[in-house]
Amino acid sequence: MDDLNEKKDALIATAKRCFDLRLQTNAGGNLSVRLDSANAIVIKPSGVGFNECTRDNLQIVHLDGTLELSDYKPSKDLDFHLDLYRIRKDIRAVVHCHSPWATGYASAGIEIPCLTVQTIEKIGRMPLIPLSPQGGPQTDKEISPVFEDPKVVAAVLANHGTIGVGNTLIKAQYLAEIIEETAHIAYVRDTLMAAHGKTAADLPQYGTAADARAAEQ
């Protein structure tokens, strides 16, 4: 596991960034990264806050679900993390947090619209994944089918939080930030539209000037 400490340090830095931005307070949420040197991941353990991750408390779990011996319990969401790595080779990191603007939309049962050019470019669509059939937290049974579409890089869990994935931790973290930022912008837009009696507003069709040029041809 040559890259173990490098990946642990990247996870600690990303978790701290997520905490500092107040995308995740307390001990909720979780994040993980795949090792290059083994068929295994490093994941935040259950009951440890994003701001309290250390080389000593992070857990190593093999993709077949085997846990390396540790004093900590695995994250409650371990199964969906493992399954995302199994179904998509391009996924090398997962950031899941309960950021408030996005989770507000998710609790209202409203899919966050991709209403900025950056969201169109970087995400395209953020599917809203409903609660489990029993009304509980989403598991790999609800989450994995959505991510089987290779274009999906971000999703929002009803009454729960957000998921960003990427080939590095910082890319998954950027998506967690864009999801939250977009939910905030959407709330401001919807509030202003209601205050001004507007019922419709433009949405971008393309994320970049290059996409726009390609569409014209």
Ligand SMILES: [Zn+2]
């Ligand atoms: Zn959660």
